[in-house]
Amino acid sequence: MASYSESWMKEYNEAVKLCDDITAMMSGRNSVSSGPETQRHTSSIRRKITILGTRLDSLQSLLSKLPAKQAISEKEMNRRKDMLANLRSKVNQMASTLNMSNFENRDRLLGTETKPDDMSRTTGLDNNQLVGLQRQIMKGPLILVACFRTYCL
Structure with a gap:
């Protein structure tokens, strides 16, 4: 059975692959023909950015629970926090490139995690x-x- 630490790294690597896929799609955005095809392509990019943002939120949550589940060093914890912060920064840059202002304000729209659960x-x-x-x-x-x-x- 894989450890929680390995599971976190696997999910992080999947998020990185999705980020790379989005970057490639954004690079190829100008080569797409005009009209509805461009709108579909942009919509697909936005959908993937939103999915990636959700995955990053999940990774953040898992990271905060990781020390309780499995002992990892503080240095490793800080390294993972930095990795996550760097990836989130990339995602925010991609979102701002597409004028996805609602993505950056998602916490305000959905509420924060400190809100009492239903x-x-x-x-x-x-x-x-x-x-x-x-x-x-x-x-x-x-x-x-x-x-x-x-x-x-």
């Missing part, structure tokens, strides 16, 4: 209270849509 928020609530919580959560986006319509249309 299960802990619902512990001890009865059915009526759960429905009330659902309505409260669902009102947030509706208010944003109403504000958008008021100011932008």
